[in-house]
Amino acid sequence: MSTLRTSRIRLAGAAATVVVAALSLSACSDGTGLHTEPRPAATSAGHSTASPSAGSRADSSSLSSNTAAPSNGSASSKGSAHSNGSSLSKTSVSSKAPVSTGTPVTCEGSNTRTVAAPLNRPVNHMLLTVTNTGSKSCYLYGYPSVSFGEAQSVPPVIEESKPQAVVTLQPGESGYASVSLSATDGSGSNGHTAKTLTVYFQGRSGSGSTGPAAHPALPAKGAYVDDSLKVSYWQQSMDDAVSW
Numbered sequence: 001m002s003t004l005r006t007s008r009i010r011l012a013g014a015a016a017t018v019v020v021a022a023l024s025l026s027a028c029s030d031g032t033g034l035h036t037e038p039r040p041a042a043t044s045a046g047h048s049t050a051s052p053s054a055g056s057r058a059d060s061s062s063l064s065s066n067t068a069a070p071s072n073g074s075a076s077s078k079g080s081a082h083s084n085g086s087s088l089s090k091t092s093v094s095s096k097a098p099v100s101t102g103t104p105v106t107c108e109g110s111n112t113r114t115v116a117a118p119l120n121r122p123v124n125h126m127l128l129t130v131t132n133t134g135s136k137s138c139y140l141y142g143y144p145s146v147s148f149g150e151a152q153s154v155p156p157v158i159e160e161s162k163p164q165a166v167v168t169l170q171p172g173e174s175g176y177a178s179v180s181l182s183a184t185d186g187s188g189s190n191g192h193t194a195k196t197l198t199v200y201f202q203g204r205s206g207s208g209s210t211g212p213a214a215h216p217a218l219p220a221k222g223a224y225v226d227d228s229l230k231v232s233y234w235q236q237s238m239d240d241a242v243s244w
Helices: 002-028 051-094 238-242
Strands: 112-119 125-132 138-148 167-169 174-180 192-194 197-202 223-225
Touching: 112 197, 125 138, 125 167, 125 238, 138 174, 167 174, 174 238
Parallel strands: none
Antiparallel strands: 112 125, 125 174, 138 167, 138 197, 192 223
16 A cells, blocks of 8 residues: 555656646747747837836936026026126216207307317327317318418318218217428428417308307417418317328
């Protein structure tokens, strides 16, 4: 009886071993006896959908966020710059000379201040500066008609110095003209030293003078003039005036 039981146990053990071996071959073999690694699932395009793709998408999102941030910062900076620019503009406007009121008038002795100053360059030259002291814009027509001392005639103008437009002075602005006092090579005649200067202003017609004249002071030693005396047209800028 014990012998029969022992035989049955041995047969059951052998059968179990066969089943385990079969299951192992099924799980670990592709039919060729070679071990194969499990493959990841594929998308319809045949590419892997493993987690690295998700990681890449996350990185792309981070880059987009980082890219967006500077853009917002730039917009903010531009806004600040614009704001500062507006502030500066308001400051500049408020510091300008008074705005002209009413119809422009002719510049003459009663609404301007005239200063005469000798120049080092060009030599033997003087600069006339006329500043609008009125509340209206004024037109500085033609050229200054100057009279040194007791001279009965006015010197000629340098025709080449005529500007393209009439010089217009807003309140507080200045116009300029140069005066060539004497010949630099000593070729002028009737040279003498003048102690006084009178400046007459031309009207729109260009003939004669208009309004009161100006009497700018000369240097204490006076101004030496001769027959080569001539003047430039009024200029809007000092650089243009001294070039003649």
